[in-house]
Each structure stands twice: as C-alpha cells, then as structure tokens.
Amino acid sequence: MHKFSYSNVKREMEVYGYDSVVxxxxxxxxxxxxxxxxxxxxKAVKIAGDPDCPINHGTVCSKGIASIQLAYHPDRLxxxxxxxxxKGSGKWExxxxxxxxxxxxxxxxxxxxxxGAESIVMGYGTGRENEGVxxxxxxxxxxxxxxxxxxxxxxxxxxTTIITCGSNPIVDYENHPKCIMVWGNNLVISxxxxxxxxxxxxxxxxxxxxxxxxxxxxxxxARADIWxxxxxxxxxxxxxxxxxxxxxxxxxxxxFVENHVHxxxxxxxxxxxxxLEKVEKITWVSKEKIRNAARLxxxxxxxxxxxxxxxxxxxxxxxxxxxxxxxxxITGNIDAKGGQVLxxxxxxxxxxxxxxxxxLPREQAAKRLGGDRFRLxxxxxxxxxxxxxxxxxxxxxxxVKMLFFISSNPLMTRANARAVYQALQKVDFMVVSDxxxxxxxxxxxxxxxxxxxLEMDYxxxxxxxxxxILPRRKVIQVGECRSDHEMLNDLAHRVGQGQYWxxxxxxxxxxxxEPMGITxxxxxxxxxIRGEVKYQKYKEKGFSTxxxxxxxxxxxxxxxxxxxxxxxxxxxxxxxxxxxxYKEYPYILITGRxxxxxxxxxxxxxxxxxxxxRDPVVEIHPETAKREGxxxxxxxxxESPRGKVRQRAKFFPGMDQRIISAEHAWWFPEKKDPGHGxxxxxxxxxTNNSYDNCDPAMGATHVRTLLCxxxxx
Amino acid sequence: xxxxxxxIDNERCWGCKTCEVxxxxxxxxxxxxxxxxxxxxxxxxxxxxxxxxxxxxxxxHCEEPACMEACPEEAIVKRExxxxxxxxxxxxxxxxxxxACPYDAISLDPQSGVAQKCNLCYQRVDSGLLPxxxxxxxxxxxxxxxxxxxxxxxxxxxx
Numbered sequence: 001m002h003k004f005s006y007s008n009v010k011r012e013m014e015v016y017g018y019d020s021v022v023x024x025x026x027x028x029x030x031x032x033x034x035x036x037x038x039x040x041x042x043k044a045v046k047i048a049g050d051p052d053c054p055i056n057h058g059t060v061c062s063k064g065i066a067s068i069q070l071a072y073h074p075d076r077l078x079x080x081x082x083x084x085x086x087k088g089s090g091k092w093e094x095x096x097x098x099x100x101x102x103x104x105x106x107x108x109x110x111x112x113x114x115x116g117a118e119s120i121v122m123g124y125g126t127g128r129e130n131e132g133v134x135x136x137x138x139x140x141x142x143x144x145x146x147x148x149x150x151x152x153x154x155x156x157x158x159x160t161t162i163i164t165c166g167s168n169p170i171v172d173y174e175n176h177p178k179c180i181m182v183w184g185n186n187l188v189i190s191x192x193x194x195x196x197x198x199x200x201x202x203x204x205x206x207x208x209x210x211x212x213x214x215x216x217x218x219x220x221x222a223r224a225d226i227w228x229x230x231x232x233x234x235x236x237x238x239x240x241x242x243x244x245x246x247x248x249x250x251x252x253x254x255x256f257v258e259n260h261v262h263x264x265x266x267x268x269x270x271x272x273x274x275x276l277e278k279v280e281k282i283t284w285v286s287k288e289k290i291r292n293a294a295r296l297x298x299x300x301x302x303x304x305x306x307x308x309x310x311x312x313x314x315x316x317x318x319x320x321x322x323x324x325x326x327x328x329x330i331t332g333n334i335d336a337k338g339g340q341v342l343x344x345x346x347x348x349x350x351x352x353x354x355x356x357x358x359x360l361p362r363e364q365a366a367k368r369l370g371g372d373r374f375r376l377x378x379x380x381x382x383x384x385x386x387x388x389x390x391x392x393x394x395x396x397x398x399x400v401k402m403l404f405f406i407s408s409n410p411l412m413t414r415a416n417a418r419a420v421y422q423a424l425q426k427v428d429f430m431v432v433s434d435x436x437x438x439x440x441x442x443x444x445x446x447x448x449x450x451x452x453x454l455e456m457d458y459x460x461x462x463x464x465x466x467x468x469i470l471p472r473r474k475v476i477q478v479g480e481c482r483s484d485h486e487m488l489n490d491l492a493h494r495v496g497q498g499q500y501w502x503x504x505x506x507x508x509x510x511x512x513x514e515p516m517g518i519t520x521x522x523x524x525x526x527x528x529i530r531g532e533v534k535y536q537k538y539k540e541k542g543f544s545t546x547x548x549x550x551x552x553x554x555x556x557x558x559x560x561x562x563x564x565x566x567x568x569x570x571x572x573x574x575x576x577x578x579x580x581x582y583k584e585y586p587y588i589l590i591t592g593r594x595x596x597x598x599x600x601x602x603x604x605x606x607x608x609x610x611x612x613x614r615d616p617v618v619e620i621h622p623e624t625a626k627r628e629g630x631x632x633x634x635x636x637x638x639e640s641p642r643g644k645v646r647q648r649a650k651f652f653p654g655m656d657q658r659i660i661s662a663e664h665a666w667w668f669p670e671k672k673d674p675g676h677g678x679x680x681x682x683x684x685x686x687t688n689n690s691y692d693n694c695d696p697a698m699g700a701t702h703v704r705t706l707l708c709x710x711x712x713x
Numbered sequence: 714x715x716x717x718x719x720x721i722d723n724e725r726c727w728g729c730k731t732c733e734v735x736x737x738x739x740x741x742x743x744x745x746x747x748x749x750x751x752x753x754x755x756x757x758x759x760x761x762x763x764x765x766x767x768x769x770x771x772x773x774h775c776e777e778p779a780c781m782e783a784c785p786e787e788a789i790v791k792r793e794x795x796x797x798x799x800x801x802x803x804x805x806x807x808x809x810x811x812x813a814c815p816y817d818a819i820s821l822d823p824q825s826g827v828a829q830k831c832n833l834c835y836q837r838v839d840s841g842l843l844p845x846x847x848x849x850x851x852x853x854x855x856x857x858x859x860x861x862x863x864x865x866x867x868x869x870x871x872x
Contacts, residue, residue: 005858006849007842015840046738049849058849062734065850188727188852197727198852205725205854219727222765596730608737611744612730653756654765 006051006058009036016040023050023527025460025472027129027453028063028070029599030154031056031191032461034528035064037454037475044068044454044476052527054174054468055461059198061191062597066608070452071478075605075669076435077449078479087425087443090674097480100446101487104404105494107429108141111401117142118367119401121388124148125408126600128453129472130484131463133508134406135355135381137488140497144360144368145400149413150382151374152700154193156312159380159698160321163556166544168465169328169340171304173199177338179300180204181211181293183324184235184310186218190594192308194466200306209300211293213238215590216619216661217654226293232590232659233571233705234283236316238290239323240568241279243271245294246330252298253332260538261329262545263553263564270565282568284656298331302338310704313592315693317700318376319566322554326566329550337535343467344531349512351463356500357381367398373691374699375560384699385414386689389423401428406484407450408432409601411440412665415689415701416642417682433484436605439667439678449481456483457505457520459512467531471524562697572693573641573707575658585640585707587624591683592664592704605669616681619652619661620710628710635713638662640686640706646713647681660710716795718861719833719847721769722868725855728753728767732846732856739834739845746822748772748831749846769856771846772797772818772831780830783813788828796833804828833858 009021018038026033026047034053038046047065051058070076080100085091095103111119122138124130126149138146148155161168171177180203188197204210204223212224213235221227230238246252247268257264276287283290297303305328311320333339365371370387371378391400403424414420424430424443432441433448441447458472482490485505492501502508509520516529523529542548546555558564570577574588597609604610618638620630630636634649638660647662655661664684668677679685687703694701728751736742736749748771755766774797781789781797788803789810799810799819804827811819811828819830834844842848847858857864 004849004854005843005847007837011841015837015842051849056852059731059852059854060735060850061729061731061852065731065734065738189729196852197729198854201725201727201853217763217765219765219767222759596728597734607744608734611737611747612733654763 004051004058012038016046018045022473022475024475025453025470026060026064026067027460027472028061028067029191030126030193031061031196032464032470033060033064033196034470035060039475042476044071053470054528054530055470056196056198062609062612063599063603066597066603066606067452067454069606069608070435070603071454071476073605076478077437077447078481079449080480081447083445088674090442092437092447097482100448101491101494104431104446105491107402108495112141115399115401116367117364118145119399121145121147121400121403123403123405123408123410125410125413126153128407128450128484129458129460129463130406132351132354133485133488135357137492137497139356139360140492140500141495142361142364144365144371144381145383145388146381147383147385147388150380151377151384151698152313152317152703153309155377155380155382156317156321156698156700157193157307159376159382160318161325163376163545163551163554164322164325165329165334165342165550167342168194169334169342170194170466171306172302172338172341173203175302175338176203176206177208177302177304179209179211179297179303180306181213181297181303182220182306183213185306185308186220186594187306187308188220189596190308194464195306209296211297215655215659216593216652226289226296228285228289228293229656231282231284232588233314233316233574234568235311235314235320236323236566237274237279237282237568238285239320239327240271240274240566241276241283241290242294242297243323243326243330244274244276244279245291246298246327247271249295251295252330256332257330260543260550262547262549262551262555267326267552267565270567274568297327301332302336303331303333304328304338304340310592312700313702313704314700315569315572315695315702317695318698319568323566326552329552334550335536335538341535342537343465343533345465345467346469346529346531347515348462348469349515354512370699374694374697376557376562376697377699379560382699384694384701385410385420386691389419392423392427403427403430405430405440406433409434409438409440411443411678412601412667412682412684415684415687415703417679417684418643419689433487436669438601439675442674448487449479451478451481451483455481456485457509457524458483458485459509459523462512467533468528470528471526473524557697560697571705572688572702574705578707581641581707585709587660587708587710588658589638589640589660589662589686589706589708590704591662591687593661595663598665601665601667604667616647616663616666617650618647618663618710619655620649621655621657621659622651622653624657624660625649625651628712630710630712636710637713638686638708638710640708642688643685645679645681645683645685660708714793716860717833717838717858718795718864719771719774719844720857720861720864720868721771722855722857723766723768725853726751726767726769727853729852731850731852732769735845735848735850739837742829743822743824746820746829748829770816770818772833773816774833779813779815780810780819783809785809796835796838798832798835799828799830801825801827801829
C-alpha cells in the first residue's frame with residue numbers, strides 16, 4: 001500500500017471549530033467513496049475523503065465535495081407538491097406527506113383493480129442505491145415492470161456475466177494487474193459501477209502496461225502503450241479480431257480452455273470468421289496494432305479489462321460484453337489474483353433476495369413488457385423504455401396508466417426524447433421522487449422530496465460486485481425530505497404490503513444484515529465488511545452456469561433463441577449500413593462522453609460543479625470545423641434524421657475527422673420556463689429508439705453512434 | 714527554516730478537477746475566480762502522433778515574484794518559508810500584478826474588485842494542515858506539498 005499524506009482529522013476539528021465529524025459513504029455517483037462529513041451548528045460544512053476506506057483511499061471527487069451545495073441548494077424540493085395547473089405549467093401546491101402518500105396509494109390500488117398491477121410501471125435511473133426497495137415494492141405489488149437504465153447500463157454487465165461465468169468479474173486493482181486494457185471507459189472521470197479511478201491510477205503508476213480502446217484521445221489513451229482508435233460502434237469486431245490472434249497464435253491459457261470452457265470448437269470457428277484484414281476494414285484500426293495489442297494483453301499476466309457503459313449502449317451490447325468476457329476467460333485472467341475476480345459479497349441478503357423477485361407471481365412475470373422480444377433482459381427483470389412508451393401511447397399489449405419514477409429523468413436520458421415527452425404527457429398519473437423539479441418531474445402529478453446520501457442511513461454498495469459493504473450514516477435532515485427507502489416503506493403499508501416491510505426502514509437494514517448475525521446498530525459502528533477473498537474458485541466448484549463451465553458458447557442464449565456466440569452487427573446508422581443517409585448526414589456522432597462534476601442529468605444547478613462546465617459542448621476536429629465554417633466557441637446545430645439541438649463547438653484534434661462528439665443529459669435549471677430548456681441541447685432529441693435500433697437480446701438502445709450534420713447556428 | 718512548495722506532476726493528472734472544487738470548498742472564491750485551474754488545451758506532438766496532457770495552473774510562489782515587484786500597494790509578500798501571499802485587504806484592484814504574472818495565475822474577482830491568487834492555504838499550513846488541493850483529494854496523487862527536496866525525493870521514488 002502506498003502511504004499518502006493527508007491532514008489530521010482531530011487537528012482539522014480544532015482549527016475550524018467543527019462540532020463533530022461523521023464517517024459516511026458518498027453516493028454522488030456509482031463510485032461509492034468513504035468520506036468524512038464535518039458538522040458545525042447542525043449543518044454539514046465540509047466533505048473530505050476517508051483515508052482508511054479501501055475503495056478510494058481518502059481521495060474524493062468534485063461531486064463528492066460539492067454534495068453540501070446540493071443538499072442545501074435553494075431550489076431543492078423540501079416538501080411534497082401536487083400539480084395544480086396543466087402538465088408542464090409549473091404550477092404546484094404544497095401538500096403533506098400523508099396526503100401525498102394516501103393519494104398515491106389510492107391510485108395504485110385503483111389501477112391494480114381496474115387494469116392489473118402491470119399497468120403501474122415503477123422506475124429508477126442509474127439508481128441512488130434504491131434499486132432493492134423499488135424492485136421489492138414492485139414485485140410485492142405484482143407488477144413485472146420496473147423501467148431503469150438497466151437495458152443499456154450495468155444491467156447488461158450483470159446479465160451477460162451471469163450467463164457466461166456466474167457473476168461480474170471485477171478488476172483486482174488491489175493486486176496490481178500488469179496489463180490493463182481500458183475499453184471505452186474513462187474511469188478517472190466517471191468512477192463507474194464497482195470502480196473508483198484511484199486504484200486504477202495507482203496500478204498504472206506501479207507499472208502496469210496500458211491498452212486503451214477509444215475513438216477519442218482521452219488522457220488514458222494518451223498514456224497508453226497502445227491506443228486502438230476504433231471506429232465508433234465496431235467494438236465486437238475489434239474484440240473478435242484480437243481473439244482471432246490469441247487463438248491462432250495459441251496465446252491462450254490451455255489449461256483453462258481444456259478444463260473450464262464450454263463451446264471451444266464453435267468459438268474457434270466463429271473467431272476465424274474475423275481475420276485481421278476484415279477487422280481492419282470494419283474498425284479502422286491497423287492489423288499491426290490489433291495484433292500487438294492482442295499479444296500484449298494475452299502474454300502479460302495478470303491482465304484485466306476495464307469496461308463500462310459505452311459498449312453497452314449499442315446494438316451489439318450483449319455481444320460486446322461477451323466478446324470481452326471471452327478475452328478475459330481464455331487468457332486465464334478470470335478469478336485470477338490481479339486479474340478479474342468473481343468477488344464474494346459478505347453473507348448478507350443480497351440485492352436480488354431483498355428485491356423479492358421470487359414473490360412476483362409467474363403469471364405476472366409473463367406480462368413483463370417486451371419480455372418476449374428482449375429475452376435476455378426479460379430474464380433479468382429488465383425492460384426496454386420504448387415498450388413502456390408504446391403501452392402508454394397505443395395501450396398495447398395493455399395500457400400503462402401510472403408511472404412512478406424514483407431518481408430518474410427519462411425525458412433527458414432515454415432515446416427519442418420527443419416520444420418520451422408524448423408518453424409522459426399522456427400517462428394518466430405520474431409520481432416522481434427527486435431532489436429538484438426536473439424536466440421529467442414537471443410532467444408529474446405529485447413530486448416527492450428525496451433525501452441525498454447525507455440524509456439517510458443505508459448499507460452502501462450492497463448491490464455491487466466488489467465484495468464490500470460500507471455504512472452510510474445519516475448526518476443531516478433537510479426540510480421534509482425522506483430517503484426513497486423510508487418513503488417506499490411507508491407507502492408499502494398503505495397499499496397492503498405491510499407484512500413484508502418494517503415499522504421504519506432501519507428494520508429493512510437489519511433484515512439485509514441478519515444472515516451475518518448483526519444489526520444496523522452494530523454495522524453502523526464498523527468501517528466496512530468485506531466478503532471472503534478467494535481466487536480461482538472454479539477449480540473446486542466450477543462456474544455458476546448451466547454447464548458449470550465458462551460459457552464461450554452460451555447455452556442460455558441458445559435456449560432463448562439467440563446466437564450463442566458473439567458476432568458483430570454493423571451499427572444501424574453508419575457509413576456502411578446507410579450509405580445514402582451518410583451523404584446527407586456526413587458525420588458519425590458519438591454521444592455521452594463523461595464530464596467531471598456531472599452525473600448524467602444531475603448537478604447542473606450546483607454552483608461549484610456547473611462552474612466546471614457552463615455550456616453543452618460538442619467536440620469537432622479543427623479540419624472538420626474549417627470545412628463547415630465553424631469557429632471555436634460557436635453555437636452550432638447538430639442534426640440527425642430525428643431532429644436538431646444546439647451545443648457549443650470546441651476544437652478537438654484527438655479524434656478522426658469524420659467523428660463529432662456531443663455531450664448528453666443537458667438541461668438548464670437556471671432557465672425560468674418549467675421545462676428548463678429540456679429540448680434545446682438534449683442529445684436524445686437526435687437518438688433513435690426503434691426496436692431495430694436495439695440489441696436483440698438485451699434491448700439496449702443504440703444511442704452512442706448515429707449519423708449527423710453540423711452547422712453554425 | 715522550513716521551505717514549502719506545491720508541485721504538481723502534470724503527466725499524471727487525469728483532468729478530474731477535484732483540486733478546483735477542493736479549493737472552492739476551502740477558500741470559497743466566487744463563481745469565475747479559480748485559484749487553481751486544470752487547463753484542457755494540452756494537445757502536443759507525441760511519439761504516436763498526437764499526444765494530450767492536462768496542465769494544472771496555479772501560483773508558482775516564485776523565488777522572485779514579478780507580481781510582488783509590480784504591486785504598488787505592497788499587498789503581495791513572500792514569506793521566508795517560500796509562500797507568496799496576496800493580502801486582499803491591501804489590494805486596490807489596479808491589476809498590475811495580473812499583467813506582471815508570467816503564468817496567468819492571478820485573476821480579478823469581479824465582485825470585490827480585488828486580485829486573487831493561490832496563497833497556498835497558508836491559513837491551513839500555519840495550523841499544521843495541508844493545503845486543500847494537496848490534502849489527498851487527488852485520485853492521481855500527483856499534487857505534492859512540502860519541502861522541495863522532500864517532494865523531489867517522493868517523485869523520484871514514485872510515491
């Protein structure tokens with residue numbers, strides 16, 4: 001372990017006269033860092049990292065520090081409100097919690113009686129660690145419909161890893177991989193699910209070789225030994241090309257392949273369909289670079305792949321993941337020390353058990369929207385958003401009458417935002433729980449004031465796969481805000497689920513911890529609990545898959561009617577799949593690069609964070625800008641066949657001239673109109689949500705690459 | 714006499730801007746005034762063609778500060794420990810220091826009309842604490858505070 005310098009907590013208290021300090025667990029993103037919250041006169045006044053936390057080793061990020069500005073923000077919703085004008089009119093009146101929850105429970109019971117529980121769709125976005133309670137509420141209510149980002153974010157990682165090797169293999173940075181391949185991920189900015197950038201950075205400083213796969217020259221790409229600057233959306237082809245090298249040069253782990261994989265022969269046949277000549281044409285990456293990267297990755301032990309959401313928001317979502325899993329597997333890095341480990345959680349009730357999936361009656365599960373169409377997603381209780389919008393707008397296969405979004409802003413974050421708007425306008429009744437009156441909340445009937453992480457007790461990271469749980473301790477109370485857990489616990493009693501819930505949600509925390517023989521009050525005194533760490537568990541127990549093997553050839557995908565081996569599909573809109581369209585829209589638009597300070601739609605009203613990034617920025621190559629008559633800083637129009645939005649041009653020479661890179665999730669809390677300019681710069685005005693633009697198994701909407709034109713406003 | 718320096722290893726900076734916000738939390742400067750700033754225009758020629766690096770800009774606490782020479786109010790002083798302090802209460806807002814600084818590390822607070830720069834969190838340092846940006850916030854661990862020799866040694870050892 002490195003020794004890092006940091007200030008003494010006791011001295012900090014003395015010098016600034018703080019009254020107390022609380023160790024807690026941040027949730028401004030999915031990183032989940034241990035923090036100190038300093039308190040003075042009953043208010044949280046300073047956030048610092050906890051040097052003893054194994055996740056972040058005392059480092060923090062801009063979002064974590066700015067949590068206090070979020071919690072005490074003057075625009076924050078601090079009591080429940082009911083809409084009194086037309087949808088989107090911005091006219092609200094204050095109501096009590098009792099009135100709000102009584103109204104919601106009456107509606108829930110009415111819709112359930114008249115249209116079936118499936119007519120009520122619950123939802124969350126990336127999830128503020130409320131996933132477990134939302135699924136629990138929905139399953140006990142009898143609705144199979146929980147609309148999350150899970151179709152194209154993290155859900156695919158869980159689904160594809162479970163069917164391939166039983167769990168999500170997490171990079172073992174603690175034991176310093178000797179080679180790290182970062183695939184479409186900027187974890188030093190985004191701190192994605194199960195990861196924080198710091199341990200990666202330390203491993204790199206410790207001498208790991210670095211391969212970066214990214215269409216843009218990120219700093220990770222700049223520091224890489226090999227940068228594979230691929231054509232956006234061609235990831236599966238690139239991975240299959242690397243597998244081709246590893247298989248044909250016999251660089252794979254023979255012992256692992258002989259004893260622990262399922263489907264080697266058909267897998268070899270498949271990768272042989274991707275010779276490097278072909279892969280070079282598809283990916284725009286030279287044969288030599290692909291070969292060198294494959295050799296470096298396969299011959300450096302231990303090695304690991306750092307992946308994330310970018311490869312999942314594509315039509316090849318499941319196959320992107322499965323091809324990368326194959327790379328991890330056949331090189332012998334799965335469950336290897338310093339490779340990618342199938343970490344065991346502490347012996348608690350896990351998020352799946354807590355989510356009460358087994359309580360959902362079979363006949364209700366069979367009604368899951370899109371369950372027949374996207375069968376990998378359906379088997380993991382995940383649905384595609386368009387299925388919900390269609391059910392509202394066309395009442396097929398049955399009407400959806402109520403939406404209940406908890407920490408979700410789908411108007412900004414789901415493809416084809418105009419269709420989302422229509423559905424939210426039409427739906428009979430909508431409830432939102434959030435920090436602010438977001439553009440989505442402005443279309444709701446009732447909005448509930450949600451607590452931030454500073455305002456709740458919870459078992460942090462209990463849904464993750466890195467094997468740790470950490471206590472999140474309540475520090476402050478803001479207005480009448482309540483955690484989503486407390487809110488649903490209360491609502492559950494009002495809709496007749498009381499027997500499965502608790503007097504207060506502390507009972508729920510005790511229930512999660514019960515198998516360990518401890519209560520929340522015990523856990524609250526601890527720093528963290530880690531599950532047992534063991535490597536290569538498959539040697540004794542096999543993999544938790546139908547064949548007990550690492551399934552290169554997926555028996556489950558085969559059973560559900562899909563290609564059991566990964567293959568490359570050309571993106572639905574591209575120079576090659578739609579050459580005619582490419583003449584009119586001559587650039588490949590990539591969307592959603594990560595920005596310091598923001599977490600999707602969040603934080604644009606937080607002063608310290610908005611100061612980092614005032615305007616939505618579209619990156620354009622200087623040569624392209626010259627050709628289009630665009631100057632640095634110009635407001636430009638980005639147009640796709642679906643619509644147009646405006647962002648500000650920034651010159652960025654670190655990508656192919658044929659690529660434009662736009663930001664996502666932009667709205668303007670400072671704008672006075674109730675919609676806060678939701679459709680001005682929202683990149684999802686441009687994206688396509690049609691079913692043939694989605695991964696056939698997972699339902700992931702292909703939002704990361706499309707065709708566009710760009711011109712000065 | 715203990716000498717202090719703040720050294721940032723730009724080659725290891727990831728551009729996350731946590732240092733900027735840590736500075737805000739400590740020093741509470743208004744919107745638009747950044748005492749430490751991560752610059753994003755660092756494209757340069759490299760081994761494989763194009764390279765890119767973040768550059769963190771902050772007061773260098775120069776040996777012979779040009780800003781100090783330029784200030785007619787004697788609002789800028791260099792302490793024996795090396796920290797260069799701009800005393801805002803003595804600043805008249807003439808902006809000569811801003812023109813004199815070769816590093817673009819001083820800015821004018823439009824609200825108060827006085828110049829602002831990094832004072833190396835001397836209020837913390839004098840109390841035995843680390844400057845906010847150097848207090849282990851950085852995920853790259855690339856912001857060093859301490860004696861110049863000691864820092865060189867740390868960088869040499871790679872910690």
